[in-house]
Every structure is written in C-alpha cells, then in structure tokens.
Amino acid sequence: MMPQELKKAVVLHSGGLDSTTVLAIAAREGFEPCAMTFIYGQRHIRELEAARSIAVHMEIRHRIEVDVTPGIFTGSALTGDREIPLNRSEKEIGEGIPATYVPARNLIFLSYAVAWAESLGSHDIFIGVNAIDYSGYPDCRPEFIKAFEKAANLATKEGAEGRRISLHAPLISMSKAEIIRAGVSLGVDYSLTHSCYDPSPEGIACGACDSCLLRIKGFREAGLADPITYLKRSEQ
Amino acid sequence: MMPQELKKAVVLHSGGLDSTTVLAIAAREGFEPCAMTFIYGQRHIRELEAARSIAVHMEIRHRIEVDVTPGIFTGSALTGDREIPLNRSEKEIGEGIPATYVPARNLIFLSYAVAWAESLGSHDIFIGVNAIDYSGYPDCRPEFIKAFEKAANLATKEGAEGRRISLHAPLISMSKAEIIRAGVSLGVDYSLTHSCYDPSPEGIACGACDSCLLRIKGFREAGLADPITYLKRSEQ
Numbered sequence: 079m080m081p082q083e084l085k086k087a088v089v090l091h092s093g094g095l096d097s098t099t100v101l102a103i104a105a106r107e108g109f110e111p112c113a114m115t116f117i118y119g120q121r122h123i124r125e126l127e128a129a130r131s132i133a134v135h136m137e138i139r140h141r142i143e144v145d146v147t148p149g150i151f152t153g154s155a156l157t158g159d160r161e162i163p164l165n166r167s168e169k170e171i172g173e174g175i176p177a178t179y180v181p182a183r184n185l186i187f188l189s190y191a192v193a194w195a196e197s198l199g200s201h202d203i204f205i206g207v208n209a210i211d212y213s214g215y216p217d218c219r220p221e222f223i224k225a226f227e228k229a230a231n232l233a234t235k236e237g238a239e240g241r242r243i244s245l246h247a248p249l250i251s252m253s254k255a256e257i258i259r260a261g262v263s264l265g266v267d268y269s270l271t272h273s274c275y276d277p278s279p280e281g282i283a284c285g286a287c288d289s290c291l292l293r294i295k296g297f298r299e300a301g302l303a304d305p306i307t308y309l310k311r312s313e314q
Numbered sequence: 315m316m317p318q319e320l321k322k323a324v325v326l327h328s329g330g331l332d333s334t335t336v337l338a339i340a341a342r343e344g345f346e347p348c349a350m351t352f353i354y355g356q357r358h359i360r361e362l363e364a365a366r367s368i369a370v371h372m373e374i375r376h377r378i379e380v381d382v383t384p385g386i387f388t389g390s391a392l393t394g395d396r397e398i399p400l401n402r403s404e405k406e407i408g409e410g411i412p413a414t415y416v417p418a419r420n421l422i423f424l425s426y427a428v429a430w431a432e433s434l435g436s437h438d439i440f441i442g443v444n445a446i447d448y449s450g451y452p453d454c455r456p457e458f459i460k461a462f463e464k465a466a467n468l469a470t471k472e473g474a475e476g477r478r479i480s481l482h483a484p485l486i487s488m489s490k491a492e493i494i495r496a497g498v499s500l501g502v503d504y505s506l507t508h509s510c511y512d513p514s515p516e517g518i519a520c521g522a523c524d525s526c527l528l529r530i531k532g533f534r535e536a537g538l539a540d541p542i543t544y545l546k547r548s549e550q
Contacts (some may be wrong), residue, residue: 144386175471181432185425185469193386216474219514225465232461233421235411238452287317 084110086140087202087246088195089186091115093129095271095293096206096249099261101136104204111204112140115297116187118180119146119157124281128272135270140198143183144190154180162276168295171288175214178275178288185218185226192243194228201236201243201261208249208257223247243279254296262302269305278309285310320346322376323438324431329365331507331529332442332485334465335497338371339484340440342500345508347440348376350430352423354416355382355393360517364508371506376434386507390409390416398512404531408415408525411450414524416509420453421462428466430517437472437479443494444485459483490532498538505541514545520544 087109091097104111115129123277126143133141156162156178163170163177184207191203207218227245231237249257261268273293274283283290285308297304323345327333339349340362351365362379369377392398393473399406399413418473420443427439452458463481467473485493497504510519519526521544533540 142386175474179471182425182429182466182470184464186422188423189421190386192421193418197386211315216471217469219468222465222468225461225468229458229461229465230418230421232455232458233453234418235415235452238411 081115084108085202086110086112086113086195086198086200087204088114088191088200089142089204090191090199090206091129092206093125093127093132093271094206094273094289095254095261095268095296096208096257098132098268098271099257099264099266100117100204100206100248101132101138102261102264102266104202104246105136107246109139109202111136111138112194112200113138113142113196114187114191115141115143116190117145118183121156122272122275122277124274124277125272127281128270132267132270135246135267135277142194146186154178156180156275157177162287164276164284166288166291168291171291172214175216176288179215182217184215185223188226188230188245192234195243196234201241202246203243204246204248207247208247208254209251210253220247220250253299254292255299258296258300258302267305271306283308320344321438322346322431322434322436323440324348324350324427324434324436325440326427326442327365327368328442329361329363329368329507330442330509330525331490331497331504331532332444332493334368334504335493335500335502336375336440336442336484336506337368338500338502340438340482341372343441343482344498345438346376347372347374348430348434348436350423350427351376351377351379352426353379353381353405354386354419357392357514358508358511360510360513361508363517365508368503368506371503380429381420386417386422389513390414392416392511398523400445400459400512400520402524402527404527407527408450410457411452411545415451415482416451420451420458424462424466424481428470432472437477438482439479440482440484442485443483444490445487446489456483456486489535490528491535494532494536494538503541507542519544 087104089111091113101111273289275287276284323340325347327349337347509525511523512520
C-alpha cells in the first residue's frame with residue numbers, strides 16, 4: 079500500500095486574514111489545502127504577494143492563480159471605478175451593499191473552484207465568507223452558499239454521478255475576533271496577511287477602509303496585537 | 315423623451331447552431347441581444363470565427379470575448395485531453411456523460427454572464443441549453459438552470475435588492491429539428507454557424523462527432539438542407 083494520501087480541498091485564498099485562517103482550518107480538518115487565488119483587477123493587488131508568501135510559508139503543494147478577464151468586473155470601488163469609502167462607522171459598514179461590492183465575484187470564484195476541484199479529483203471547497211462582522215456583500219450570505227452548492231452538484235459530472243461536492247464555509251457564523259483566535263491557535267502567521275483595500279504604494283495598510291477597520295476591531299476584541307503596520311489607526 | 319431603448323439581454327454565444335438561434339429568439343422577444351463568447355482551450359476554436367462573423371451579420375452592438383484561464387478545464391476531449399468520440403450511434407450519444415464534458419463549464423460561463431449583465435444594467439440572460447437531442451451534459455439540465463438562477467439572485471446586488479435576474483433557456487424542450495425550423499423562420503443564416511468538435515485544419519466539419527451527427531439528424535428531420543460542408547456524412 080502507498081502511504082495514505084490526504085483528500086484534497088480547494089481553498090479560495092485571497093491572501094487576507096479570513097481566507098488564510100481557512101487554509102489552516104482545512105488542514106486541521108484533515109484535508110490537503112490547495113490554494114486558488116484570483117486576479118480580477120483589484121487595486122489592492124498587494125494581497126497577491128501576500129497570498130504567494132503565505133503559500134510558501136504553509137508549504138502548499140497545489141496552488142493556482144486565475145486571471146479573470148479585465149473588463150468584466152466594473153462599477154466597483156475595488157476595481158478602481160469608484161472611491162474606496164474610508165473611516166466609516168460600524169453602523170455605516172453594516173448598512174446596505176457597499177461601493178466595494180464586485181458584481182458576481184463569489185459566483186465566478188466558486189465556479190472556478192468547482193472546475194479545479196473536478197480536475198484535482200477533489201470534492202471539497204472551502205471559502206472564508208462570514209455573515210457576522212462582514213460588509214453587506216450578498217454573495218457572503220449562507221443562503222447563497224447553500225444555493226450555489228446545490229447548483230454545483232447539478233452542474234457537474236461528480237454531482238450527477240452521486241459523488242457529492244461539499245462547500246465548506248467554516249467562518250460563516252464567527253466574529254472577526256473569533257476568527258483571529260482560531261487562527262492564532264492553529265499557528266497562522268497574520269503578519270503575512272493583507273486585508274487593506276487601499277494600501278500605500280509600498281503596500282502599507284491604510285487603517286481607514288472597511289476592511290482595515292473590521293480587522294483592527296477584531297484584534298482589539300480578541301485582546302491580541304495585530305502584527306501588521308498601519309499608516310494610521312483611527313480608533314487606537 | 316429619448317427614443318425607447320430596448321432592454322439588453324446577455325446571450326451566451328458559441329458560434330454554434332443552438333446559441334445562434336437563441337440570439338435570434340432574444341431579439342424576437344424584444345431584447346437587444348449582447349453576445350458573450352468564451353475561449354476556454356476548445357480545440358474547435360474555429361467556432362470563435364463563426365461567432366464573430368455571426369455578430370457582424372446580425373449587427374450585434376455589444377459583444378465580449380472572455381478568455382478563461384488555460385489549465386482549468388482539463389480532462390475533457392474538447393480541450394484536447396482525450397479523444398473526440400466519432401461515429402457513435404444515437405443510443406450511445408444518449409448514454410451517460412460523454413468524453414466531451416468540460417468540468418463546470420456552464421457554471422463558469424453563466425457566472426460571467428451574471429457579472430456582465432450587472433455591468434450592462436441587464437437582468438436577462440439567455441442560454442441555448444437543450445434537454446432533448448443533447449449529449450448527456452449535466453449542466454444542460456433544467457434542474458441546473460433553475461438552481462443556478464436561484465444562486466445568481468442570492469449572489470448579486472440586483473437580486474438582493476429585488477431586481478430579479480432571469481435565466482432564459484428557450485430551447486430547453488425543443489428537438490434539434492424544431493430549433494432549426496424556429497431559426498429559419500427568424501432568418502438565421504446557418505451557413506455561418508459552426509457545430510463540429512473536430513474540424514479539419516481548414517475548419518471543415520467532420521460529420522462524425524456527436525455534434526455533427528446531431529446537427530445532420532436535425533436538418534434531416536426538419537426536412538431542410540444543411541448549408542455547411544462536411545468532410546464526410548456517414549448517414550446520408
């Protein structure tokens with residue numbers, strides 16, 4: 079007998095705090111995490127370098143970068159078509175769908191994940207969506223995850239032949255502080271992660287966009303020090 | 315008042331017989347069809363030229379080509395990883411999932427269509443899937459179309475805010491002969507369409523792959539002449 083090979087799982091990995099925690103969770107659950115990272119015209123392309131460094135640090139053997147055709151994702155602050163909102167209050171962050179919403183992003187990312195999973199012989203996909211301490215993105219809701227999983231099983235040979243594809247969203251009901259505590263307990267090195275939507279040319283986090291504000295608040299509530307540097311920290 | 319502008323609809327358009335008929339159907343239903351064509355490593359890339367010629371001929375104003383990252387769609391005869399099956403009987407074509415199945419293809423294509431629709435301000439997407447005279451692809455089933463539509467509405471700002479996205483599959487319960495008759499009545503020029511999975515280097519249809527066999531049978535049953543040339547026509 080060959081030594082037992084771990085079951086592979088595709089993990090959507092942006093290089094941010096949430097998805098990096100998910101890589102560690104997938105490994106703890108006994109999978110070999112295979113990291114899938116997207117280039118989609120995001121202006122915080124700095125996160126791509128983070129994703130690469132993290133994959134090296136965590137010794138990820140299977141990794142793919144997908145370049146989503148430019149021109150598809152328009153109308154979003156994340157792709158440079160609108161201003162990134164800064165210094166919003168917690169209440170504002172929680173209201174409505176923000177300017178950083180990218181049309182159909184998780185729909186496309188998850189569809190690619192299903193295709194790659196079929197190619198790898200994997201039946202498990204992990205995504206770091208989170209319904210608490212998130213930013214009002216419709217494609218992070220549990221209802222969407224459930225509906226997508228159903229569509230994916232109907233769309234594919236694996237699903238059609240009864241080898242069920244499972245979509246895992248382990249962070250879905252965790253607060254940012256809980257995510258950080260879980261990651262620290264699994265040895266995640268958050269100094270390598272990048273969360274900021276609007277970093278300086280040198281890649282320093284702004285400390286004022288929604289993503290920075292949620293991260294800063296998460297570390298504060300977890301009672302832990304955030305190991306990254308910020309240009310300014312409005313709440314500290 | 316400005317002259318009334320037609321509502322836009324995104325139409326997935328391969329350059330083949332079915333999706334070209336769908337372009338004409340979307341126009342007849344009062345939409346301005348916007349054509350979306352995918353490059354995904356298909357070896358019958360000849361269909362891309364067909365899609366371009368058809369768009370010019372039909373005076374399509376909005377058209378986009380999406381280049382899906384190579385390396386995602388593996389394991390399929392259509393992307394050159396397996397042999398294209400030839401000269402299969404009708405019974406064989408109807409059995410199981412064929413070698414030409416491409417993992418998660420329609421899942422990815424439709425996800426892009428949703429993103430482009432949001433960018434265009436459109437809420438209607440047309441796809442030429444067909445549950446009769448098709449080839450056993452799971453992602454052409456009505457159950458999949460319905461499940462995807464639900465996921466798309468949950469994933470998007472448009473859906474979340476109550477501006478429903480509709481997925482139209484007008485060919486779903488038509489035979490190939492009925493599709494051809496409908497297209498002819500709408501003025502579709504089938505001489506411009508390309509269906510063959512395995513054309514000659516000059517782009518001539520083989521007459522033996524599943525796609526050619528279904529097309530030849532469709533024209534025969536419709537009592538119409540297929541205006542394209544075949545290298546050989548096994549059944550005539």
